[in-house]
Amino acid sequence: VTGALTNAQFLLDRHPDGTLLESHFRKVVSPIPIPRGGQVLCRTLFLSLDPANRAWMQGRTYRDQIRAGEVMSGFTLSEVVDGRQGGISSGMIVACEAGWQEYAALPASDLRKIEVRGALSHHLSVLGITGMTAYFGLFEIGRVCPGETVVVSAAAGATGNVVGQLARIAGARVVGVSGSDDKNRILEDELGFHGTVNYRSERFLEQLKDCCPDGVDVYFDNVAGEVLAAVLLRMNTYGRVVCCGAVSQYESTGRPAGPPAVPGLIVTRRLRMEGFIVTDFRQRWEEAIARLSGLVDDGRLRVIEDIWDGLDAAPAALVDLLRGGNVGKRMVRVADSTEGTAS
């Protein structure tokens, strides 16, 4: 094992009520864990930062709540540095959930081997959970068809930008919703969105209507709240709402009311609102990775990443992400692979 003999970690120090702050985290330095009983020692290369990280603090979701005092959870790309207990080769690159720390000892069964294609970071963005979420949400839940109008919120975000690009490639008209005119310019000029709307604009409702002259067939919702309420009113008969996230509510202290259109418009316009978690489609990830990789190689799908350096940057990077500071997939580069340098 090369590198430090200690393991820098960030704990969730206090449970946040409302707005998450950097001060909710605390850095500690522990010994590197010793893998036991089938465990594999992994070194974190890239740490993914996701709005869902904040939701995990709020309560039990599709996984256990993150409790104060625990190492902060997070998806990672890691390198196996000692795989003997798990029968895994050292040097293998794996996707796992090592959390906010330099090293983790994880059961071999919790690791997903990565066949690296192109830049390693792509396996946390378009070829990772983000890309899988966009792919299965849009095609399996949204069932988009050519000529339809697709609206996606948090459109400049990690998932949203891929949703929009994939919908465009699938022959749909794509309208992105974000909270910044600068982001919207990138979406239109660089990613081929047909239209964009700024939900912070006073003319949001009017602009949304203007951008969707034929109504909305598929709404890929990452945010909930007022944007969901507004887009629902523009849905066409038999429209589909892909319920992927609710980032506008992850820091709410109360229980926000649902959109007034539910369930009245769901009945009269025969809408389908459906939620999903990307792991529901785990058996088909390899298929999606192959297709997305092909689109990246062909230059049809652009990869937008927002990489911060060093584990120490993680708290600020997550807090800023929840304020909408990112364009594309935000992650932290924790360490470089030793592959080829160590022996």
Add this chain to the structure above:
Amino acid sequence: VTGALTNAQFLLDRHPDGTLLESHFRKVVSPIPIPRGGQVLCRTLFLSLDPANRAWMQGRTYRDQIRAGEVMSGFTLSEVVDGRQGGISSGMIVACEAGWQEYAALPASDLRKIEVRGALSHHLSVLGITGMTAYFGLFEIGRVCPGETVVVSAAAGATGNVVGQLARIAGARVVGVSGSDDKNRILEDELGFHGTVNYRSERFLEQLKDCCPDGVDVYFDNVAGEVLAAVLLRMNTYGRVVCCGAVSQYESTGRPAGPPAVPGLIVTRRLRMEGFIVTDFRQRWEEAIARLSGLVDDGRLRVIEDIWDGLDAAPAALVDLLRGGNVGKRMVRVADSTEGTAS
């Protein structure tokens, strides 16, 4: 043509804001219409009263809004008394939308011929739109499986009681929600519901939990509002909410907020909420009628009807229906068939 030479009609006299009253209707007597250009003269035998009648007054839904001054709309079973213009035999029984009047001249293409099986009234209840709604909602939208728990609201209503019985026949555990202990006794003692809950009880939430120890897999929602909000919290992963109606909101003057669980729980529990209108399945009605008729003949599906006599009863019958006064399918017997008596 036997009977009166005049046509008694009820108009929607004023648009209701909030609670519908009998005084919103006005009776007028007009000449019997003369069928022209493909029209068929129909005499109303049974008039269906449905919560949706009230929704139609609120605004444009899947059909035009009912405007003040127009004959009140309603589904009917009618007898063709002069079908020459439309090439239809006199005496034929048809389902149509003649509205609240004794006679109507309707395009032949708007009539659906009824092959009468058993009591004629069944073709407005279990073999009519009500039964079709229950059948396609439960099986096509709800996709109920044996062993699952199904909750249905307005469970003693025209659609609800059929939903519950069909779910029981399909091997599910069925819990009915109504606003009356008397109704609930009928559901359990006579219709085979496994459990019932009174949403007016102070212990509603607790009773709902007790009645659904394994959670809820399918919720057939006829009412929206607080019952929907409460059942959503008990939904299992991959649960389905069949959005059929929103009767608790049809007399609202504002825009009621949606359930707080939307979209948060939809994501984390991967729920599907989906609306439908029974006419979406029009091509398959004959299949459903044959199956439902077989279940009625076998005594497995009980037909519960609530028939008032005379067109003059229609305003009170609808107002009372919206207060939850009915058990089973409410309709008005407007006239007896002349079949076999006239010649």
